[in-house]
Amino acid sequence: MRHLPGLRQHLRPGLPLGEDSGQGLATQSVLSAVGMLAQGLVRFLYTVFIKWGFGAAGIVIVGQVNTHIAVAMFASVLVPLAASNAVAKQLARLKGSGQTEQMRDVVAYLGRVTWTAAVLIGIGSTAFVLWREDVPVVAAVLTGLLAIAFSIYTFTRGTLLGLGLLTRATLWDLLASVIAIVGIAALVLARATPWLLVPLVVCYATYALGSYAPLRGGSVPLELRQEIGAFMRISLIQTAATTGFLQGSQIAARHFGTDVTTGHFALALSLATPASLVARSLQVVLFPRMAHAHGRGDHAELARQTDQATRWLVLLCVVVYGTLILGTPTLLQIYGRDAYAAAPTLVILLLACLVQNMVVATTDNLMSREHRYNRIIRNVSVAGAVVGALTWALIGPHLGVEGVAYGYLVGICVTSLIPTAIVWRLDRQRWVGLAVRTGLALAALAAASAWIVTTRAGVLVQVAAVLVLLLGWGAASQRDVRSMLAMRRR
Known part of the structure; x- marks a missing residue:
């Protein structure tokens, strides 16, 4: 009971700009992982409940609902996510350089930008769905409301992360997720198909209003506004070409696939993306710390954080994604026997997510620096999205949704590996051994998964393959395992 006053403080509406959690990297990473797990669970259970609750029509409804969610979230990455990155x-x-008096002004300024963009994005999302989809008007309107709610949620979460208030962010994630899960279960039981987006709208709106940012503040100096504007333009293009690329893949699947195969793609995406919380939970904590280090001119610390985070992410991502890749046939049983057709698509998407998430620390490294390095990320992200879209255009008409998955994999390799090579050289990192063993692990995973999916290998074979992966990868990565365990004991 003695913890209740502390919980009430974190759940009290408003944004406590003056608080400082004093939490370490490990604690913040765990809290971030819990919050992201809760949000990932919402998206996963959305797909599971709809697939189970609507019988034979479930796979088609899954495709439709996930397409509307993709439209809303694709639109939301345009300005709101850029504003979220900028505020974080x-x-x-500002905290790193001791200029804390400007924090409220910056939050208010970017909050006004976000709200303006969110309303316009909501209207545009509604119009797009009405134009492209043969659905009830209420479904289109809910897509627009979801775009608005997710936009404000994104900015609010970025603000909390920039302040280091991970406990507050996690508690609101948990509360909002419970509301969404209960809501979707009730709507599926009621078979209220047009209203299926309502729980998600309420989920993100609850979070956003719970830690709403002040929209009133003093003026932001012109020089700082120009700096924020330059960063946002770069971040907008970069996030549209990465996060937007992911959401765009669901829209592309809708274009190149049938109603059923679009549903299969949605099933695969719902299983592939939640595992990204391993990297994202560390990334959202690491980026403000990198910006803090850069703000005080500590480039050696920036390089050290990048090396440590990259080694840990490679270690964890190969284990987590490798297990999912090798266990794909069993994993898909969650959705029923008819979901096995999604196995090849799921393997490709898991490989893409593995490559993307294991090197996010190098992207954060460049984004925390001056604008010339930010522009590198922007240009590489655009190049990756263009290459991926061209791949969709070339092989999508022939391979359908599998072609979309291959295009996503190709694009992600471009956007992930080029920044890694730049940071490798810039910070003079010692990553030769890491790169060699990771490349061998990826090749082995691709070959083993192709055999398992093609031959429909049984559960025992999949378990044996996972055990070989864990033992082999653990032996090859002993140094990084010891480093992670040592940090955990501190």
């Missing part, structure tokens, strides 16, 4: 970076840098 600026708050961390």
